[in-house]
Amino acid sequence: MSEQRVEFVESVGGAKLAVHRIGPKEGGGRPVLLLHGLFSSALVNWIKFGHAAKLAAAGFEAIMLDLRAHGQSDAPHDPAAYPSDVLVQDALKVVETLGLAEFDLCGFSLGSRTSVRAVLAGLTPRRLVLGGMGLEGLDKWERRSSFFIGAIDRFEEIKRGDPEYVAQQFMKSQKVDRVATRLLLQSVDDTRAEQLREITMPTLVVCGAEDDDNGSAPDLAAALPDGTYVEVPGTHMSSVTKPELGDAIVRFLSA
Template identity: 60%
Template sequence: MHATTQFLPSFDGAELAVHRLGPVEGGRPLLLLHGLFSSAEINWIKYGTAARLAEAGFACIMPDLRAHGQSAAPHDAAAYPPDVLVRDLVALVGGLGLTDYDLGGFSLGARTALGGVISGGLAPRRLVLGGMGLGGLRGWSGRLDFFLDVIDRFGTIGREDPAYMSQNFLRSTKVDRVAARLLLECLGRGAAVAAARDFAGVTMPTLLVCGTDDHDNGSAQDLASALPDGRYAPIPGNHMTSVTKPELAAAIAGFLRG
């Protein structure tokens, strides 16, 4: 089973790479968003998560976020307005003609998926938030500063530094650091940031799936409790390794079938 790729224009014409895996006819549409400095290939395809979900009957639709993977990575600050990733997500849902679908994301992808529901007016049947906790939403400025520092000190961060693993991940994924910095700067502004403090509009069943050793974004259990219809599913691993585990696909498929 191999993924196919197409390029679709976003709200401003920027081309976004969209990868698909799963039944062409009759599959349940599942839109999956990857994390920061990652890609659809790394988060969903490489370790078999998308293939397992496809075997379970889901038509996986996996865009590369702006400034990531094969999607556009402009070096113009004007290409990164507030809420740009949410606006990209809303444009993709509209462009793909999705009306009855499920939505999931990991880390930055989870923030974007949640922002799309809260401030973008999206209404998936069910929502999956991976690698995300309450602290990662309400303490976003600290995480933002951390990743900006990783970019600014790239290539000089030593093994003893807490930022070392993030530097190595950024190096391995070959993300455009200029574009990534512009994206991060815009993510500190906009309605999605403010909306992360009020979850009343997240009325659909929502799964918080998180590695038992993943503490990067605070407590997933606390976020599940803060949501109107949240439930928590622990899986093995930390923020880097949980996406490599078969339990991730099993938890997602079990929840979406419920």
Template identity: 65%
Template sequence: MPETVTTSYFRGWAGTRLALHRMGPASGGSGRPLLLFHGLFSSAAINWVKYGHAERLAQAGFEVIMPDLRAHGMSEAPHDATAYPEDVLVTDALMLVRELGLEPGGFELGGFSLGSRTATRAVLAGLEPRRLILAGMGLEGLAGWARRSAFFLDAIARYGTIKHGDPAYVAQQFMKAQKVDLRAAELLLQSVDDTPPADLAGITMPTLVVCGAVDHDNGSAPRLAQTLPNARYAEIPGTHMSSVTQKELGQQMVEFLTS
């Protein structure tokens, strides 16, 4: 039978109402929790549900738990700057894990792009998943967030005026399609921190780094896998935007989590 998604809400930092989507397992039993964070300007529905990744993971026996990050999807997007302190997405993640009662080593963790940054920094802040998946992420994307953030802040500042052929055009069109709240997105972008490569020595659990073959938006994924103490790299088809639509992403995730 096809899996169904259930949606509830929890309170993150400063009481922000955040959406939480769940899927699986098909048998109705209790699967191993798998917490997944989506990418920038996206949502759980777009990154994990639409292209079948969540269903594939649920069919493999996992309880797939997918929050919409603040200012994304069905979650609140406050315009008050105090709702976006440094690393607020990590704070939200830690609060969610406490809310769910997930024990160290008792759950899996993964993300795509911004979700990978969030997962990485959440582990460095104390989360202890059994295994970790970092998708759509390279070493420079973790260490050089200021440059990446500046690109998107520029796209927001010029929103509605960016013409085809401009490097920021695709970002503008994606923001339009997702109906991104520009003020909330601006505040959120300014809250995300860099992760120096030396800090990655603290991520010791088995890790899968999976990235599109022509996805260089966040730097080198093979270099990220080489830098992490216990990681392997898997290549899938696609660019940064298209790789998340490929069935191979979900297949690699299932293979890693069940091997």
């Protein structure tokens, strides 16, 4: 596998964001900015199961951001560090700091929500990949986030069999900073279905066959001006472990 490199970018409120890079260095490969899902990290979503290595082997440079309050990035406890759409501001700052002029953008779950909103805020990737996301998942975030905030608030009370048990166990495995993540959850903004008309670049919507956590992925692809839907094996949690996810991303970005 290509050598992994890590650097840090300073963003909103001085927070340091970890950026992991795998693939041909500086100009040697086409950049792909990858944004992971909630409670996860670049390591878990993109590196551990080989997706970044597949991109590197195909001639891309995988540029993977640890979202604020995740992975090796800062997790401030000051509410002022989490203004509205702070993850979008972070993505724009990383693109600006790294000087990414021509690049592709790929997200999973919360990373997909962030990718959509970053495009609406002005990012112009050549191609866009939205993983683990359906049409309904882009809107009404308060309803979705309240589940995770509840899991954080009840963290010590949750038992096996409770609805929040899987989220609790994943937070434990990733050593999530629950104070910072709770603040972050309250900073995410919604995207209305009609706004998707503004996302005109070719877009892959790739989702697990058993994943309906964020609504209908085929409906999301149909709502986009140039959307394509691809089904891969797995649930919302397990689809990132499947080689088919990386294969679908590489195939789409190589077209």
